[in-house]
Each structure stands twice: as structure tokens, then as C-alpha cells.
Amino acid sequence: MLTTHILGFPRIGSQRELKFAVEQFWRGELDQAGLEAKGRELRLRHWQWQQAAGLRFVSVGDFSYYDQMLDTTALLGALPARFGFDARTLSRSQYFELARGNAAQPACEMTKWFDTNYHFLKPEFDHASRFDGGPQWLLDELREARLAGFSAKVQLCGPLTLLKLARVQGIAPLALLPRLLPAYVRLLKQLLAEGSEWVQLDEPILGLDLDAQWLAAFAPVYRELAEAHPRILLASYFSGVAERAELLKTLPVAGLHLDAVRAPQQLDAFIDWPVGKVLSVGIVDGRNVWKTDLDAALDVLAPLHARLGDNLWLGSSSSLLHVPTDLDQETKLGDEIRDGLSFAKQKLGELSTLARALCLGRSVCFQTLEANRTALARFRALPKRHNAEVAARLAALPEFERGLSYAERALLQRERLHLPLLPTTTIGSFPQTATIRAQRAAFKRGELSATDYTAAMQAEIAQAVAKQEALGIDVLVHGEAERSDMVDYFAEQLAGVAVCQHGWVQSYGSRCVKPPLIWGDVSRPTAMTVDWTRYAQSLTQLPMKGMLTGPVTLVQWAFVRDDKPRAEVAYQMALALRDEVAELDAAGIAVIQIDEPAFREGLPLQRADWPAYLDWAVTTFKLAAAGARPETQIHTHMCYSEFEDILPAIAAMDADVITIETSRSAMTLLDAFGEFAYPNEIGPGVYDIHSPRVPPVAEMTALLEKALQVIPAERLWVNPDCGLKTRAWPETEAALQNMLAATRQIRARL
Numbered sequence: 001m002l003t004t005h006i007l008g009f010p011r012i013g014s015q016r017e018l019k020f021a022v023e024q025f026w027r028g029e030l031d032q033a034g035l036e037a038k039g040r041e042l043r044l045r046h047w048q049w050q051q052a053a054g055l056r057f058v059s060v061g062d063f064s065y066y067d068q069m070l071d072t073t074a075l076l077g078a079l080p081a082r083f084g085f086d087a088r089t090l091s092r093s094q095y096f097e098l099a100r101g102n103a104a105q106p107a108c109e110m111t112k113w114f115d116t117n118y119h120f121l122k123p124e125f126d127h128a129s130r131f132d133g134g135p136q137w138l139l140d141e142l143r144e145a146r147l148a149g150f151s152a153k154v155q156l157c158g159p160l161t162l163l164k165l166a167r168v169q170g171i172a173p174l175a176l177l178p179r180l181l182p183a184y185v186r187l188l189k190q191l192l193a194e195g196s197e198w199v200q201l202d203e204p205i206l207g208l209d210l211d212a213q214w215l216a217a218f219a220p221v222y223r224e225l226a227e228a229h230p231r232i233l234l235a236s237y238f239s240g241v242a243e244r245a246e247l248l249k250t251l252p253v254a255g256l257h258l259d260a261v262r263a264p265q266q267l268d269a270f271i272d273w274p275v276g277k278v279l280s281v282g283i284v285d286g287r288n289v290w291k292t293d294l295d296a297a298l299d300v301l302a303p304l305h306a307r308l309g310d311n312l313w314l315g316s317s318s319s320l321l322h323v324p325t326d327l328d329q330e331t332k333l334g335d336e337i338r339d340g341l342s343f344a345k346q347k348l349g350e351l352s353t354l355a356r357a358l359c360l361g362r363s364v365c366f367q368t369l370e371a372n373r374t375a376l377a378r379f380r381a382l383p384k385r386h387n388a389e390v391a392a393r394l395a396a397l398p399e400f401e402r403g404l405s406y407a408e409r410a411l412l413q414r415e416r417l418h419l420p421l422l423p424t425t426t427i428g429s430f431p432q433t434a435t436i437r438a439q440r441a442a443f444k445r446g447e448l449s450a451t452d453y454t455a456a457m458q459a460e461i462a463q464a465v466a467k468q469e470a471l472g473i474d475v476l477v478h479g480e481a482e483r484s485d486m487v488d489y490f491a492e493q494l495a496g497v498a499v500c501q502h503g504w505v506q507s508y509g510s511r512c513v514k515p516p517l518i519w520g521d522v523s524r525p526t527a528m529t530v531d532w533t534r535y536a537q538s539l540t541q542l543p544m545k546g547m548l549t550g551p552v553t554l555v556q557w558a559f560v561r562d563d564k565p566r567a568e569v570a571y572q573m574a575l576a577l578r579d580e581v582a583e584l585d586a587a588g589i590a591v592i593q594i595d596e597p598a599f600r601e602g603l604p605l606q607r608a609d610w611p612a613y614l615d616w617a618v619t620t621f622k623l624a625a626a627g628a629r630p631e632t633q634i635h636t637h638m639c640y641s642e643f644e645d646i647l648p649a650i651a652a653m654d655a656d657v658i659t660i661e662t663s664r665s666a667m668t669l670l671d672a673f674g675e676f677a678y679p680n681e682i683g684p685g686v687y688d689i690h691s692p693r694v695p696p697v698a699e700m701t702a703l704l705e706k707a708l709q710v711i712p713a714e715r716l717w718v719n720p721d722c723g724l725k726t727r728a729w730p731e732t733e734a735a736l737q738n739m740l741a742a743t744r745q746i747r748a749r750l
């Protein structure tokens with residue numbers, strides 16, 4: 001039988017068991033033995049699923065109590081020196097201190113894993129880094145799997161990707177190789193001795209733009225590693241590596257994994273793959289939730305199988321870490337949508353069906369194939385997936401320019417809004433207090449009527465408005481009390497979008513997100529925010545900002561249907577939001593903010609693909625924004641981003657005002673906006689909302705002075721750097737009070 005495997009399985013548990021256990025451990029409610037028992041239970045369950053599905057190996061090394069990159073650095077013994085921990089005696093508590101920081105040291109830096117929403121902890125290396133080995137957790141897990149009778153493939157980040165993603169100070173990253181390689185060699189030998197049949201070394205940097213120096217490192221590195229373990233599977237994923245085909249064909253490793261979902265066309269470049277070596281084809285999507293079209297997959301695989309025989313392996317395109325665990329938990333999703341879905345556990349079954357059909361013939365799994373065919377046909381033909389009205393609007397896209405230039409709009413908006421110099425505002429949300437959450441939970445359980453819930457939320461809005469007026473803020477927000485989440489709130493109301501009950505995906509540490517599913521044509525059956533906003537505006541003479549999550553972000557943070565180009569789905573989303581913008585405008589709302597915090601993270605991995613993305617993403621935003629008349633002021637907000645390299649696109653979005661997160665980088669980002677001569681108004685965050693610390697007035701006046709050096713006063717806004725939902729009221733009011741005091745001081749001297 002053909003070898004089937006996955007590149008990793010989600011560890012969090014279908015009910016987020018790991019999250020709860022880890023958080024209990026942090027609170028001291030669960031001891032180390034209890035935590036580790038939960039870890040073993042989850043590993044065993046997930047391995048059993050893999051074996052029961054008929055996979056050739058179970059995946060070892062994909063488990064982690066926080067992050068597998070941190071585990072790898074610990075394993076190698078190269079912990080950040082600033083913590084002063086000895087890797088070999090690292091305790092679980094110390095491990096979590098590395099991940100979350102302690103009284104003396106901030107946590108390791110967190111960054112997105114390529115273009116996923118998974119955040120890993122950046123290794124920190126310097127000239128003194130040593131790789132003398134650390135805790136034996138990986139070997140323990142391998143033994144655990146072997147003792148339980150499983151064949152194991154161990155998964156590990158490869159040395160070059162590890163170095164490339166690390167923060168390295170005082171030495172060139174590649175200069176660390178002579179120290180790092182022996183550590184990998186040692187480890188591989190141990191893994192071999194402990195019975196790891198294969199070792200999968202992940203080198204996803206192969207799919208990035210790499211300079212010659214890094215590329216040249218692959219051959220010598222893998223020559224050495226291949227001597228330590230005869231069965232290394234070098235894994236690429238998230239983009240195509242066709243350009244590197246010649247290099248990859250000559251590496252001495254025993255096998256190579258290709259992502260045939262993201263980059264199916266790259267298979268052509270590997271058609272002459274050396275027959276004696278394994279070619280693993282990632283045919284089941286590790287990044288999305290849709291059922292694999294088994295017939296189509298078999299058509300792709302058959303010629304490769306004819307040529308490579310047993311040396312063809314079938315795998316998930318990437319680790320399944322990026323999809324929810326088990327579709328069987330989704331009892332409330334309609335069967336019609338379930339027809340099209342497959343989560344991590346279900347994808348295991350797809351792999352073994354593919355292997356059986358290839359080896360034994362399609363007739364052997366006739367029933368399974370037929371069930372797949374019928375379910376997909378039903379799903380594809382669902383009337384609700386195809387909305388003729390949406391198609392018609394898309395075919396004749398409305399105007400997406402605002403009609404007047406920014407300068408002309410600014411004049412009209414000034415007349416309408418009468419704002420002072422350096423207008424003050426906030427980013428949208430105010431503290432989501434325990435009371436608010438309790439009321440929403442009661443409402444969802446049916447214990448609070450819709451009328452009572454609305455009244456309760458209106459009371460919250462009224463309180464937020466009163467507080468802002470007392471503080472003296474110029475452009476108010478309603479505070480988003482009625483929203484549990486900036487994506488879900490809209491996803492629940494849009495047609496063509498579904499929300500799961502348990503579709504959790506790990507984002508970082510114990511945090512999970514539940515991306516909505518964009519499964520059909522997107523439209524807006526009714527207004528989503530207009531009543532709340534109108535109510536908030538009725539309480540004040542000051543301008544009330546309408547608050548929307550932007551179309552690019554709504555698409556980026558969802559699982560998106562794969563039968564249409566992403567741009568088309570984004571335009572549908574844009575048109576739905578455009579209607580909301582127009583309705584807010586018609587209701588007299590003079591300022592509308594369209595949040596796009598995920599605008600930058602949608603950028604493709606390879607620069608060559610950037611222009612196409614930026615083109616549709618900018619158009620998407622503009623399509624939504626152009627629902628407003630020129631005298632209505634459009635804001636956008638972006639956070640956690642390095643915008644330097646996409647400033648032209650941000651300017652092209654042509655929002656009247658952009659508010660950005662800059663306080664943590666002490667406004668260095670703003671220099672880039674200044675240098676680029678950003679043409680519209682801008683509100684650089686003057687304080688960091690991610691901590692409860694109340695910044696003193698002087699700190700904010702200093703930041704504002706700095707901002708004034710690059711942005712003229714007429715175009716400068718004053719605001720915190722993101723929404724305040726995670727904060728409590730006392731620090732929120734204190735910080736805003738200081739922000740307003742700082743603004744008054746600066747205004748006085750202008």
C-alpha cells in the first residue's frame with residue numbers, strides 16, 4: 001500500500017482541552033503531572049485517529065504545550081541567554097516563562113508563521129549561542145508513540161528555516177551553522193536509535209525569495225544530515241519550489257515533500273524525480289476546510305504513481321495545525337454545508353481512500369468515492385451558493401473612486417464636522433466587561449430576551465458615550481459592546497458565511513480563533529450596524545463613528561471557498577459592506593471607520609505576487625468606502641504591521657484618515673509615513689493598549705511632538721494604537737485623560 005502521512009496534526013483538542021489544561025496550570029489549579037497527563041491523552045487520541053484512518057506513520061513532534069519552535073530551540077539547547085535558564089534542566093514553568101515573559105524579562109518575540117494565522121516564538125541567537133542540547137521531550141514522545149505500538153515519523157523544523165526565522169544578533173545567521181549542525185546531527189542519531197522510521201525536516205523557506213547564500217547552504221547542510229539519518233523527508237510547503245527543482249533533485253535526502261494544493265503546477269517540474277527517492281505529494285489541503293475532490297486528486301496522482309510506484313507518498317499539503325480538528329463536533333452546521341467540509345480528522349480518511357484507490361483501483365473504494373462525488377455535487381449546486389444578484393453586481397462593478405479628491409473631500413468634511421486641530425478619537429471598542437459578557441451569554445442561552453439584551457447593550461453604549469463626552473474626546477465611538485468579536489459579529493449576519501461551534505484553530509499559545517466559513521456568494525440581507533450606531537448618535541451632538549470590519553480583513557480571517565478566485569470573494573464582501581456604508585451615511589453618520597488590521601498579512605510569500613494582491617485588496621477597500629458621499633469621512637485602522645514596504649498601496653486606499661499602531665516602535669513607523677509623504681490624515685497611536693500601564697502625559701506629548709515633525713498639524717489625529725476591549729475601565733479612562741491633556745498642551749502651542 002502507498003505511504004500516507006500528514007505533516008502535523010492540531011494539538012489543541014477538538015474541545016480545546018489543551019488550552020484549558022495549560023491555563024489551569026498557569027493559574028495553579030492543575031499540577032505538572034495533571035498537565036502532562038492531558039498532553040499524553042491528547043497525543044494518544046490523535047495518534048489513534050491517524051492509525052485508525054490507515055496512515056502509514058503517526059506524526060510525532062507536532063505536539064507542544066505552547067509552540068513547537070520554542071520546543072525546537074529548547075531541544076537544541078539554545079535558549080535566549082537573557083533568561084539565564086539551563087536548557088538541560090528546563091522546567092515546565094521556566095518553559096512558560098520563555099513563552100510569556102516573567103517579572104525580569106519580556107517574553108520571546110512572537111511572529112506569524114509564514115502567511116498563516118499561527119504565531120511562533122522567534123528563536124534568539126547571538127555570537128555566544130551554543131547548541132548543547134536541552135530537554136528530552138521529543139525523545140520521550142517518540143518513545144511514548146513506539147511503546148504504544150505506532151510507527152513514527154518525527155517532525156522538526158529544519159536548520160536553515162530555523163536560522164532564517166531567528167532573531168540573530170552580533171553574528172551572521174549562517175555563521176552559526178558550524179555550531180548548529182552538530183546539534184542536529186546528534187539529535188537525528190538519537191531519533192534513529194529510538195526508532196523514528198523517518199524524520200521530516202520542514203524547510204518552508206524554500207518557497208520564499210531566497211538569496212544565493214541561503215540557497216547554497218542547502219546542499220552541504222543536507223549532505224551532513226543525511227549521513228546522520230538515512231530517511232529524511234525534506235518538506236516544503238505554502239508555495240511552489242519549482243525554481244529550485246534542480247537543487248532539490250540532487251540533495252542527498254531520501255525524500256521531498258511538495259505542496260500540491262498551493263502550487264499544483266509545480267508537479268510538472270518534478271515529473272523526472274529520481275525514481276529511487278520518495279516524492280511526497282501534499283494533495284489534501286492543510287490550510288483550508290473543504291472536502292478534497294477525490295476524483296480530481298486521483299487524476300493528478302495517477303501519472304506520478306505510474307512512474308514512481310511506492311516511492312510516491314500522499315500527504316497533507318502542510319501541517320493540519322491550520323484547520324479545525326473534527327467536523328463531527330459541528331452538530332449545528334446545516335448538512336448542506338457539512339457536505340462540503342472536511343476538518344483535520346476527516347482529512348486523514350481522505351488520504352487513505354486516495355492511497356487505496358491508486359493501489360487497488362478506483363472500483364475497490366467505489367462507495368467512498370461515490371459518496372465524495374455526491375456530497376460535493378450537492379454542495380456545489382446548492383442554490384444558496386450562487387446568488388444571481390451578487391453575480392450581476394460583480395459583473396458590472398460600481399464606481400470605486402470617491403468622486404472628489406482627498407483635498408476636496410477634506411474641505412467638505414471640515415465644514416461638516418467642525419473638528420479642532422489634532423482631533424481626538426479612539427479605535428472602536430471599549431472594555432468588554434464581565435457584565436457585558438455575562439449578558440451576551442445569557443442572551444445566547446435564551447435566558448435574556450432580545451429586548452432585554454438590546455436594552456442592556458444600549459445602556460453600555462450610553463455609558464461609553466457619557467464617558468467620552470466627559471473626557472472631551474472629539475469623535476466618539478459606540479464601544480462595540482454588542483460585538484463578541486470583530487469578525488464573528490459580521491460573519492453571523494452575512495449570507496454565504498457560516499460560523500462554527502467548535503471550529504477552533506490555534507493562533508498562539510493557548511489562544512484559538514474560530515474563522516468563519518465563506519462557503520457561498522456573500523451578501524448582506526439586512527443592515528448590520530445601523531440601529532446601534534443611530535442609537536449611539538442620538539445620544540450626542542458630537543460625531544459618532546460608524547464602525548465596520550473591512551472586507552479584506554473579513555476575507556483574510558475566514559476560510560474562503562476555493563472554487564472562485566479570492567479577489568472575487570473579496571469584491572462580494574466589499575459590495576456587502578458598501579451597502580452598510582451607504583446606509584450609515586444615509587442615516588446621518590458623518591464618520592465611518594472601516595478596519596483593515598489584516599490588510600498586510602494577506603501579502604503573498606513571494607514578492608513577485610505582491611502587485612496582484614495589492615491591486616485587488618486596494619480595490620476591495622475602495623469599493624466598500626465609495627459607498628459614502630464625499631462629505632462623509634472614511635477612516636481605516638491597521639495594526640501589528642510593518643507597513644513600510646506597502647505605503648503606496650495604503651495611500652492608494654485613499655481613506656480620509658488612517659489610524660495605526662506605532663506606539664511600541666516609538667513612532668519609527670511614522671518616519672516612513674513622513675518620508676513617503678503620506679497624503680491624507682493620519683492618527684499614529686500615541687499609547688500602547690496591549691498593557692494596562694497608564695502612560696504619563698509627558699510621554700504622549702513627546703510622541704506627538706515627534707509626529708508633528710513628519711505630519712503637518714492639519715492632518716494629524718490623536719488616538720490610542722488599537723481598540724480597548726481587552727482593557728478595564730479604570731486604566732482606560734486614566735490613559736485617555738492623559739491623552740487629552742497631552743493634546744491640549746500641544747494645541748496650546750500650535
Ligand code: GLN
Pocket residue numbers: 427428429480486547595597637638639722723724725
Ligand atoms: N475597531 C476594532 C476595535 O477597536 C479594531 C480592532 C483591531 O484593530 N484589531 O476593537
Ligand code: ZN
Pocket residue numbers: 427597637638639640661721722723
Ligand atoms: Zn488595531
